[in-house]
Amino acid sequence: MKLTGAKILLECLKREGVKHIFGYPGGVVLDIYDELTRCPEIRHILVRHEQAAAHAADGYARASAKVGVALVTSGPGATNTVTGIASAYMDSIPIVVLTGQVPTALIGNDAFQEVDIVGITRPCTKHNYLVKDVRQLAQTIHEAFHIARSGRPGPVLVDLPKDVIQASTVPKFPESIKIRSYNPTYHCNPRQVKRALDLILAAKKPVLYTGGGIILSNAAEDLFQFATSLQIPVTSTLMGLGGFPGDHPLWMGMLGMHGTYCANMAVSQADVLIAVGARFDDRVTGKLSEFAPHAKTVHIDIDPSSISKNVVVDIPIVGDCRDALKQFNDLLAQMTLEDIAAIRSQWLATIRDWQEKHPLTYTWSDTTIKPQYVVEKLWELTQGEAYITTEVGQNQMWAAQFYKFKRPRQLMTSGGLGVMGYGFPAAMGVQVAKPDATVIDIAGDGSIQMNIQEMITVVENDLPVKVAILNNSFLGMVRQWQQLFYERRYSATPLKAPDFVKLAEAYGAVGLRATKPEEVEPVIKEALHTPKPVIMDFRVEPEECVLPMVPAGKPMHEMLLA
Amino acid sequence: MEPRHTISVWVDNIPGVLSRVTGLFSGRGFNIESLCVAETMDPEVSRITLVTTGDEQIIEQVIKQLRKLINVIKVVDLTTVEHVEREMALVKVKAEDRSRAEVLRIADIFRCRVVDVSPNSYTLEITGNHEKIKAVLDLLKVHGIHEVVRTGTLAIQRSKKD
Numbered sequence: 115m116k117l118t119g120a121k122i123l124l125e126c127l128k129r130e131g132v133k134h135i136f137g138y139p140g141g142v143v144l145d146i147y148d149e150l151t152r153c154p155e156i157r158h159i160l161v162r163h164e165q166a167a168a169h170a171a172d173g174y175a176r177a178s179a180k181v182g183v184a185l186v187t188s189g190p191g192a193t194n195t196v197t198g199i200a201s202a203y204m205d206s207i208p209i210v211v212l213t214g215q216v217p218t219a220l221i222g223n224d225a226f227q228e229v230d231i232v233g234i235t236r237p238c239t240k241h242n243y244l245v246k247d248v249r250q251l252a253q254t255i256h257e258a259f260h261i262a263r264s265g266r267p268g269p270v271l272v273d274l275p276k277d278v279i280q281a282s283t284v285p286k287f288p289e290s291i292k293i294r295s296y297n298p299t300y301h302c303n304p305r306q307v308k309r310a311l312d313l314i315l316a317a318k319k320p321v322l323y324t325g326g327g328i329i330l331s332n333a334a335e336d337l338f339q340f341a342t343s344l345q346i347p348v349t350s351t352l353m354g355l356g357g358f359p360g361d362h363p364l365w366m367g368m369l370g371m372h373g374t375y376c377a378n379m380a381v382s383q384a385d386v387l388i389a390v391g392a393r394f395d396d397r398v399t400g401k402l403s404e405f406a407p408h409a410k411t412v413h414i415d416i417d418p419s420s421i422s423k424n425v426v427v428d429i430p431i432v433g434d435c436r437d438a439l440k441q442f443n444d445l446l447a448q449m450t451l452e453d454i455a456a457i458r459s460q461w462l463a464t465i466r467d468w469q470e471k472h473p474l475t476y477t478w479s480d481t482t483i484k485p486q487y488v489v490e491k492l493w494e495l496t497q498g499e500a501y502i503t504t505e506v507g508q509n510q511m512w513a514a515q516f517y518k519f520k521r522p523r524q525l526m527t528s529g530g531l532g533v534m535g536y537g538f539p540a541a542m543g544v545q546v547a548k549p550d551a552t553v554i555d556i557a558g559d560g561s562i563q564m565n566i567q568e569m570i571t572v573v574e575n576d577l578p579v580k581v582a583i584l585n586n587s588f589l590g591m592v593r594q595w596q597q598l599f600y601e602r603r604y605s606a607t608p609l610k611a612p613d614f615v616k617l618a619e620a621y622g623a624v625g626l627r628a629t630k631p632e633e634v635e636p637v638i639k640e641a642l643h644t645p646k647p648v649i650m651d652f653r654v655e656p657e658e659c660v661l662p663m664v665p666a667g668k669p670m671h672e673m674l675l676a
Numbered sequence: 677m678e679p680r681h682t683i684s685v686w687v688d689n690i691p692g693v694l695s696r697v698t699g700l701f702s703g704r705g706f707n708i709e710s711l712c713v714a715e716t717m718d719p720e721v722s723r724i725t726l727v728t729t730g731d732e733q734i735i736e737q738v739i740k741q742l743r744k745l746i747n748v749i750k751v752v753d754l755t756t757v758e759h760v761e762r763e764m765a766l767v768k769v770k771a772e773d774r775s776r777a778e779v780l781r782i783a784d785i786f787r788c789r790v791v792d793v794s795p796n797s798y799t800l801e802i803t804g805n806h807e808k809i810k811a812v813l814d815l816l817k818v819h820g821i822h823e824v825v826r827t828g829t830l831a832i833q834r835s836k837k838d
């Protein structure tokens with residue numbers, strides 16, 4: 115039977131298991147929106163800005179381990195998604211963005227609301243398509259989902275001209291997929307794995323440095339088994355938080371620019387560094403030539419281009435992190451290990467010393483709320499079980515430092531691109547994926563204003579997202595750099611914000627405020643008991659700094675400490 | 677100067693692929709010295725021959741990043757194997773009374789073909805590797821060159837001799 119492009123598209127989405135779409139309509143996607151009225155299996159959430167649709171799809175994907183989907187119109191609808199796509203690309207998050215396009219006959223004519231979105235997003239998508247013939251639609255959508263979720267995941271954009279959506283054909287829905295030039299390597303070379311394990315077994319001061327790859331490949335349990343059986347201390351990047359339990363004795367905290375003293379010292383002194391699903395980003399390594407200077411490195415990554423990009427490694431292993439860790443664990447199961455506790459006791463004692471000497475800390479105040487205290491209380495009062503999203507800046511770093519994540523997929527943050535305005539729409543996406551969970555966006559007063567319009571979306575859709583604004587009346591992280599490196603000249607960083615309590619109320623949500631330390635706990639408790647969206651406005655110390663800090667370009671052991 | 681590498685890239689013969697490849701080079705700050713593209717015997721596949729420069733680590737990244745593109749089927753760094761390279765140039769040289777014979781002599785020595793003649797110029801077709809073309813152009817320069825157009829490098833792996 116002949117079906118229209120719009121119908122085929124929705125049929126394809128159903129076959130890919132799509133239950134939710136974040137989107138915004140417009141002229142060239144009218145037919146798709148019309149078809150949605152006859153498609154009860156898919157729920158469409160109308161955002162208030164297309165950037166939010168992309169971030170929401172991203173948050174949804176991270177929390178659910180499924181592919182997130184956004185649907186927007188051509189021209190401005192499409193360009194508005196670009197920041198969200200670029201962020202998903204940097205963080206390897208599987209989303210599919212469907213953009214409407216002007217009819218094929220008009221492409222290239224500067225038609226109304228025409229933009230070359232395939233050209234624009236080429237460098238920030240894993241792949242993208244312009245569908246020129248309705249007969250190719252089903253195959254293309256299937257490929258798009260396959261590419262988004264396989265290998266190193268990432269965003270895929272499909273541009274859909276209006277005439278293609280309106281045309282009809284008898285669709286052939288592909289059952290299997292074969293793209294001749296795309297075959298990600300999952301299985302790690304056993305010889306390399308064995309070589310790596312020999313190196314690790316001979317190490318005196320090994321460190322596991324893990325990244326987002328652990329989360330994406332669902333390898334947390336395998337990592338736990340490996341780290342605990344060999345008693346190897348673990349640190350991770352921002353993207354890897356939750357990949358190893360934050361309350362475990364082997365956990366050293368995050369490393370890098372705002373990493374813990376212990377994690378940075380351990381990496382600086384390690385003799386073997388095992389990088390798993392991490393990519394030696396400059397926020398992690400500091401001065402590259404002095405990163406892990408004493409260590410032989412093993413690097414496990416599914417993306418060959420991540421290996422030896424920034425640092426030349428001793429044992430590269432291309433493949434799925436989980437596969438590598440499983441192979442390690444299987445090999446270990448066949449061995450009789452010497453007394454690991456005894457072998458490791460000295461190194462672990464050193465680690466403990468570092469932890470005790472400079473734990474994550476801040477100066478308490480009886481009169482002003484310290485932002486770190488707010489995050490600590492959020493952690494305590496949610497028993498560490500909440501899904502946390504963050505904006506970007508100090509709020510993000512304090513969330514990373516003071517919320518002890520237990521599980522993978524508990525933290526969603528724009529790590530690679532660092533997008534202010536990510537956290538709130540992402541939280542919306544998480545809440546759609548996990549309707550009964552507590553979802554909190556830890557925000558700054560600057561960032562929250564970048565996508566605040568989504569307040570009405572969460573109200574309208576009964577998504578009880580909580581926003582905790584660490585309101586310091588500054589673009590705090592930039593102010594911190596001005597304080598430390600520009601002699602306190604606060605250029606364009608003090609900023610006004612609306613009355614967030616009234617704003618919440620205007621949107622039909624609940625607004626709460628705390629101005630004194632003793633008000634923090636009651637406000638959080640009330641927010642957590644409110645079955646509606648809530649904004650918590652915490653008036654915090656304006657000039658607090660995120661510490662420790664490794665100034666950009668410095669080696670990691672040169673930290674400014676609290 | 678950083679070493680030159682001649683790289684062959686087999687890609688899907690569909691619109692937009694070339695800009696994915698060149699966009700990758702500009703976006704990541706890699707050099708392209710020259711580039712040639714045409715369909716292969718299989719009409720669904722095109723072959724790009726490109727010349728780039730960079731140290732070992734950069735070339736490794738170039739190749740890995742190319743392989744990462746979904747439409748790239750195969751990448752070979754021909755510099756690492758025995759291969760033959762050719763370029764072509766069309767040169768319009770000033771050839772007036774005194775120099776006409778001399779220009780033809782140079783053309784003859786380097787096995788160039790004369791593809792167009794006018795009362796005061798010759799157009800020569802030069803084929804050869806990068807160095808040969810440079811040598812011919814240097815010799816012709818003294819006579820005055822009106823115009824030059826050049827292809828990029830083409831390269832093919834040598835067959836095994838045994």
Ligand SMILES: Cc1ncc(C[n+]2csc(CCOP(=O)(O)OP(=O)(O)O)c2C)c(N)n1
Nearest residue numbers: 507508509532534558559560561589590591
């Ligand atoms: C879209 C965007 N624009 C600019 C920046 C640069 N930037 C990084 S952190 C920051 C300040 C963030 O201020 P706020 O949201 O109030 O958070 P705080 O640091 O105070 O917690 C800025 C401007 C960015 N990351 N993203």
